[in-house]
Amino acid sequence: AKQQGRNNFQYYMAPEKTEAQLERFAMEAMLRKALEKDELLVYYQPRIHTKSERVVCVEALVRWKHPSLGIVPPAEFIPLAEETGLIVQLGEQVLRKACNQIKRWQNEGLPELSVSVNLSPHQFRQQNLPAVIARILRQAGLRPQYLELEITESAAMQNVNRNILMMRELKEMGVKISIDDFGTGYSSLSYLKKFPIDVLKVDRSFISGIHEDPDHAAIVNAIIVLAKTLKLKVTAEGVETEEQYIFLRQHHCDEAQGYLFGKPMPPDIFEEWVRLNTTDKDLMLSHET
Numbered sequence: 510a511k512q513q514g515r516n517n518f519q520y521y522m523a524p525e526k527t528e529a530q531l532e533r534f535a536m537e538a539m540l541r542k543a544l545e546k547d548e549l550l551v552y553y554q555p556r557i558h559t560k561s562e563r564v565v566c567v568e569a570l571v572r573w574k575h576p577s578l579g580i581v582p583p584a585e586f587i588p589l590a591e592e593t594g595l596i597v598q599l600g601e602q603v604l605r606k607a608c609n610q611i612k613r614w615q616n617e618g619l620p621e622l623s624v625s626v627n628l629s630p631h632q633f634r635q636q637n638l639p640a641v642i643a644r645i646l647r648q649a650g651l652r653p654q655y656l657e658l659e660i661t662e663s664a665a666m667q668n669v670n671r672n673i674l675m676m677r678e679l680k681e682m683g684v685k686i687s688i689d690d691f692g693t694g695y696s697s698l699s700y701l702k703k704f705p706i707d708v709l710k711v712d713r714s715f716i717s718g719i720h721e722d723p724d725h726a727a728i729v730n731a732i733i734v735l736a737k738t739l740k741l742k743v744t745a746e747g748v749e750t751e752e753q754y755i756f757l758r759q760h761h762c763d764e765a766q767g768y769l770f771g772k773p774m775p776p777d778i779f780e781e782w783v784r785l786n787t788t789d790k791d792l793m794l795s796h797e798t
């Protein structure tokens with residue numbers, strides 16, 4: 510139609526929408542509504558300190574509780590949220606819920622936990638991100654050292670210089686930064702060294718192969734050594750078996766996260782999980798502080 514000129518009638522006809530486009534459009538409208546109605550949930554998955562075997566941190570993972578579809582996993586709406594820019598609002602809601610929840614648990618005398626929250630590349634490009642985070646922390650009454658921000662390796666490696674500036678600004682506020690899905694994003698090691706980061710999270714794909722593929726075991730070990738060299742903490746993602754956990758402990762991986770310890774859980778279930786997996790002494794200690 511375009512070739513026939515802009516004034517041609519065909520130009521104004523609705524372009525044929527494929528079913529996929531319509532579905533996407535409907536999905537976007539539903540997601541917008543869910544954000545307005547505050548229908549997003551945050552689940553929590555424990556991160557275990559391998560030396561003490563205590564839970565030290567939780568990762569906040571978003572879920573969409575759809576009235577008819579049930580619980581929708583992030584893989585099915587994060588990419589759409591990212592493309593439409595809705596991710597900025599979504600990300601803020603997750604950050605706010607996570608910070609409020611952690612503060613509530615601290616007040617209730619649960620062991621002191623940090624929370625890590627995933628940031629999308631789009632959020633990371635928002636100039637006002639530090640101000641937004643500062644406001645959320647202030648409103649929650651949470652000290653910044655309890656918040657860790659996760660950015661994927663592939664996102665971190667795009668526009669490195671701008672990311673370094675953003676990371677510096679966030680670090681100056683006192684929050685921690687981790688590189689998520691590490692090992693999948695073609696890091697330049699010289700850049701990695703320049704990032705003011707605290708944690709590397711080894712991607713699940715390497716952990717699952719530890720006992721099937723000697724290359725994977727070697728890669729995991731190399732990442733752990735790299736992290737130690739750069740004085741970073743290292744966390745393994747997706748730990749599902751006892752064998753994987755033993756390997757990680759033997760190779761001095763600092764923390765482990767995965768179904769072996771617990772799946773992402775809604776706050777009330779997570780709270781029960783923590784109480785079951787914490788001794789009375791741990792609870793008393795955190796009461797004292």
Ligand code: C2E
Nearest residue numbers: 570571582583584603627628629747748749766767768773
């Ligand atoms: P991620 O940040 O790498 O989070 C870890 C994912 O691995 C989670 O999937 C978690 O449920 C899953 N997982 C943890 N342990 C195991 C295990 O032992 N085995 C297996 N098979 N899986 C495990 P989930 O919750 O579906 O989230 C998927 C991705 O969606 C996340 O990957 C993250 O990139 C993104 N995401 C989740 N919540 C948010 C959010 O609030 N904001 C943004 N921007 N992205 C989010």
Ligand code: MG
Nearest residue numbers: 568627659689
């Ligand atoms: Mg993550």
Ligand code: MG
Nearest residue numbers: 689690710746
């Ligand atoms: Mg990950």
Ligand code: MG
Nearest residue numbers: 627661689690
């Ligand atoms: Mg991921």
